[in-house]
Amino acid sequence: MALLGHVGTLTHRQIAGWGWETDAPDMPLWVLIAIDRKVIGRCRADQFREDLAVEGIGTGWHGFSLDLPAGILLPKEGYEISVRREGDGQHLPGSPYVLEPAIRIVPDL
Template identity: 35%
Template sequence: MTTAPQQDNEIRLPRVDSPAINPARLNGRVDALDGNRLHGWIWDETRPDQPMTVKLYCDGKLAREIKADQSRIDLRRNGIGDGKHAFSMELDDALVAARARLTVIGVSPTTGTQLELRLPAADELAAEAAIAVPLARFFDKVEVLIALNRRGQLAQKDLSEKLDRIAARLEESHALAEAAKMDAETQSEIARRLGELDVFQLRFDGTLRAFDERLTAIRKEARAPLRQVTVILGFLSGLAAVMSFVTLAVTIWGG
């Protein structure tokens, strides 16, 4: 609450906005003179983020000046910007006694555009108060419902995100289980083939052993000229047996 300099102590006429400046559209009112406190609001619809200046004149002379930057929930509910366009100024007893001679002017700091805010009569204020109380309670309940709805939406979003994460983990676990199952089946197949190869190798070793014994007996019984032929035949037979073993092994592993 400040007092303006002497050169600004008279009510000025509304100034025409410059063509280069977006014209102001002021809207507001004085809500009440409650005891020694004057309440009201004013804003510029073209500049909703800029607080207006409120000047109180008594008999044409500046008595009080204040910024309309206080927050009121009812203004926000009714679409008056973000609700931070209210003002409240304390008056002394002399100003209260001179109620009929008071003039309230709202001024745009950017354009200088002025709007006179009419001070309602006592009967008007009484009628508005009778309506305002139940209406304020109703809007309070609406605010609570809106807050609960927002909380419900946030909770639903959070739950949905958690369900998505759980589903992703289940899919990942299922994929790991499938991979483990396939790995186990592969290991079982390898073990089975290794077992078959071991059995074949044992049988092949027995066959070679019997063949070696027979070849030794033939060598002992054969004449000297035939021994070289027998050795060559034995070598070729052993080579054929080895090739058969390799072919069988490749067939088993490839199958």
């Protein structure tokens, strides 16, 4: 099955995007989100996104979002984030992603 998708929001507090299987256009898919190869969440890509509907990507109901509790990802750390289709583990296009540190500590000179 052809897998299309994109992660548009990648922060230390939220991961959001969309995923769609062209061979099952009306079926929402499940995605697994992992940090440094450890699965931290599972989302159903069934949220409506007007941009997808306008572009003719399925029904437009292919968005997903995972809110991360404070402290799971430390702002001064960077991480490798993967977003994969549940079942066969195929990565969304562009995955794995690199989340750079949000805070850089500069020592006093």
